[in-house]
Amino acid sequence: MTLPLEGVKVLDLSRYLPGPFCTQILADFGAEVIKVEDPKGGDLGRWLPPLINGESARFYTVNRNKKSITLDLKKEEGKTIFKQLVTTCDVVIDQFRPGVMSKLGLDYEKLKEINPKIIYCAITGYGISGPLRDVAGHDLNYLSLAGVTELTGTYQGQPAMSGVQIADIAGGTLYAVSAILLALIHRARTGKGQLCDIAMLDGSISLLSYTLGEWSGSEKLPERGNDLLTGGYACYNIYQTKDQKYISLAAIEEKFWVQFCQKINRKEYIETQLIPERQLEMQEDIRGIMLEKTRDEWVDFFATSDICLTPVLTLDEMCRHPQVAAREMILKLTSDNSDGKDIVLTGVPIKLSESPGEVKLTFPKLGEHNEEVLSAVGYTHEELEEFKKKQVI
Incomplete structure (x- = not known):
């Protein structure tokens, strides 16, 4: 070849x-x-x-x-x-x-x-x-x-x-x-x-192309750790689990967020997904919920859900992941x-x-x-x- x-x-x-x-x-x-x-x-x-x-x-x-x-x-x-x-x-x-x-x-x-x-x-x-x-x-x-x-x-x-x-x-x-x-x-x-x-x-x-677009549109400088894609919103965040490990949630689209809220029995958060004033309250509550199970238990819990949730892996865990193996990476x-x-x-x-x-x-x-x-x-x-x-x- x-x-x-x-x-x-x-x-x-x-x-x-x-x-x-x-x-x-x-x-x-x-x-x-x-x-x-x-x-x-x-x-x-x-x-x-x-x-x-x-x-x-x-x-x-x-x-x-x-x-x-x-x-x-x-x-x-x-x-x-x-x-x-x-x-x-x-x-x-x-x-x-x-x-x-x-x-x-x-x-x-x-x-x-x-x-x-x-x-x-x-x-x-x-x-x-x-x-x-x-x-x-x-x-x-x-x-x-x-x-x-x-x-x-x-x-x-x-x-x-x-x-x-x-x-x-x-x-x-x-x-x-x-x-x-x-x-x-x-x-x-x-x-x-x-x-x-x-x-x-x-x-x-x-690499800042989207970030510059957001700044241009809002006329507000991005705030470290407090914007939609940097940790300021509950739907796009990293949460600690019971075993001191972490999961990442990236449920930006409404359909993903709806499923997530339904699975954790917090349907009231569906309507407040993008309301800035509600983010700290939602994040604090979800942090408490995520501490109820281990990382891998949460992965199994959401396995059949289409919500953009993944475990935060260490290097050795990444090397053994079946997706990584399938792609020969x-x-x-x-x-x-x-x-x-x-x-x-x-x-x-x-x-x-x-x-x-x-x-x-x-x-x-x-x-x-x-x-x-x-x-x-x-x-x-x-x-x-x-x-x-x-x-x-």
């Missing part, structure tokens, strides 16, 4: 999470991804704790089915080799701060002179323009500037941090994948490559090393009927593919040995 991105060759300069996760998605759908790593240690994501068999468990989660070469881009020979690789590749992904590749003479403007068809995707915190372009940042910073952190948390509590890296993945990884695919379609039509400027701040702001890399630890990985979330993604649980050692990749662009064994001596690769 032919995968959609077979024949697409990607040079991946990124590290840690946003870029590597992007290229893993491309690799799952057939792209040949070549990680270009520093000879002195490689992708810093290789060494993030916890370590399994000497390498980061996190590295395995975003770097499957790739090749790795080492290349010192600060040395002239390294730059020359990189340019030679660009002549045979389709995509370059860079996750450095703006200006780093320009100083090396390897920015998009230089590379498109070598290969006008090259698609260059720069993933940065704030973009390659604007007053913050050179400022350092992490997921929390981007979400805070985007206004997401201010909206996250409980009513009258302080802003809360997300349990996952929203800006990195939703704002960086996924928009980078989209940009690259759009650029490949454009190139197929025009023969021209282009620069993809992906800012994690931009991507985070775009959790994979295990069984340990064959002295550590004796299995690594849990995500499956392919994009399901295509004719050309589904293919997971190959192979992970490159640092510089493992130096000879294979570089000999393919004309370098001899003797030249590669000389590069090793000079620590170019």
Whole structure:
């Protein structure tokens, strides 16, 4: 079976999470991804704790089915080799701060002179323009500037941090994948490559589309933990259960709320579903009701009801859930090393009927593919040995 991105060759300069996760998605759908790593240690994501068999468990989660070469881009020979690789590749992904590749003479403007068809995707915190372009940042910073952190948390509590890296993945990884695919379609039509400027701040702001619409319509700033979708209403909330676990209720539509109220014997709440002044009273009463059974007892109680109720699962519970298993969304890399630890990985979330993604649980050692990749662009064994001596690769 032919995968959609077979024949697409990607040079991946990124590290840690946003870029590597992007290229893993491309690799799952057939792209040949070549990680270009520093000879002195490689992708810093290789060494993030916890370590399994000497390498980061996190590295395995975003770097499957790739090749790795080492290349010192600060040395002239390294730059020359990189340019030679660009002549045979389709995509370059860079996750450095703006200006780093320009100083090396390897920015998009230089590379498109070598290969006008090259698609260059720069993933940065704030973009390659604007007053913050050179400022350092992490997921929390981007979400805070985007206004997401201010909206996250409980009513009258302080802003809360997300349990996952929203800006990195939703704002960086996924928009980078989209940009690259759009650029490949454009190139197929025009023969021209282009620069993809992906800012994690931009991507985070775009996630506020509905929130901005609500603000525009009501002319009232959203209040943390006190609006319809953030915990202010009884019909859309999280409730603790008898066993100190939780269930989530998302009965926004009237038909769901009616069934819920009937099941808990609170028919009087049907008419007051969206009345702001009644929310605290209803929430307090429902909290008391939910404490009468365990989480799983409530799940069983509502099993035949169509009301949008689900248990709040821990990671280990999620991995064992039958829906997750049916969709093959959790994979295990069984340990064959002295550590004796299995690594849990995500499956392919994009399901295509004719050309589904293919997971190959192979992970490159640092510089493992130096000879294979570089000999393919004309370098001899003797030249590669000389590069090793000079620590170019």
